[in-house]
Amino acid sequence: MAKASKSNFVCANCGNVTTKWSGRCEACGEWNSIQEEAPLGTGPASKTIGAARGRRVTLSDLAAEEAPPPRTSSGIAEFDRVLGGGLVPASAILVGGDPGIGKSTLLLQAAAAFAAEGLKVVYISGEEASAQIRMRAQRLGLGAAPVMLGAETNLRDILTTLEAEKPDLAIIDSVQTMWADHVESAPGSVSQVRAAAHELTAFAKRRNTAVILVGHVTKEGQIAGPRVVEHMVDTVLYFEGERGHQFRILRAVKNRFGPADEIGVFEMTGGGLSEVPNPSALFLSERGQPAPGSVVFAGIEGTRPVLCEFQALVAPTPLAQPRRTTVGWDGGRLAMILAVLEARCGIPFAGLDVYLNVAGGMKISEPAADLAVAAALLSAREDAGLPPETVVFGEISLSGALRPVSQTENRLKEAQKLGFSAAIAPEGGKAVDPSGLKLNRMSDLAAFVGDVFGAG
């Protein structure tokens, strides 16, 4: 007798699977995000496939010539860049982001752009009526674009429509509103979202249609987040930005057809999202006199250099447990840098609140920003600005040594292009042409502190 298979429990935030329910996900720490998921079909009765014969699979060698995938450019260069150079047929793309950040606006503009390039584009919305989408399109000046609209949430009806229309690109807004009638759970649950993503991805491969799925990042565990379908699609893009800022960043976190970590930068304007071809200039636009606590980091995002500004504030605190607040940078990495400053340079931050912010709503994850973070913290603590017109980059190891980072030359070139005259970077690595910059290379953090802040 086969035992009745037990159901699993899935985290709606991160997709972690457990065998028992709990109030908090052990994988991502989210509360009330665990949902029961019905077991999948139990499959054939025999326990193993054994020696039973299947079909033989055709094998080929590695040397076979493979043409690069044909791509269609939208003409929106920042969007094409993040896709790895344009839209690949039969690819499944997930575009995630907070509700209201502008995903629908971005994709409507992309839909119109691809339609203008001659692709047959279908836009299915489960969120809004066609009339609302039409109004938005008119507001964006896209009223005449040959995009076909549909308002539907029934997955079976949508697939029937797509099979009949055979579009080159189908945009599904959003995957959380889709409802598959063969799955017994509420729309938005992990099972429904996975079923919809699976069916639509399979459709993409079967009919050579590129499919873009919109996924809302949700804070409540009732609705499954886009992370539970990340592994099913070819490309995962996240649309980020702070609501108070007008710029938005489209970031590739996974891409089978191009480099991950590539970013596209857009600005939200009255007429929709417009491209920002030179993001460094935008992120540094508020820069005036070098203020204490403010440091310009020469970073690399994907394949291009981007300059951005770290801002730190250090203030005495009455709290026994001082505050450590970061926006746009990892909190654990901040703790490490504070520990290295204390242990290797003798500069304590105990009794001091520390706030660290990346200006303009950028998120930085490169370890190469360590030195810029340390510089911002020291500059804030000592109330002394860095030398003007200086960019900083370098990774800090636990020993306090500075490690060389990749693409030093590109970072320096970008800095020079934007009018910087000096750079502080780690020693070692490849010799580079400082291209007109005054390049100051240092071996460790203590040397940096002594050189720049005259202590040590």
Ligand SMILES: [Zn+2]
């Ligand atoms: Zn989780």
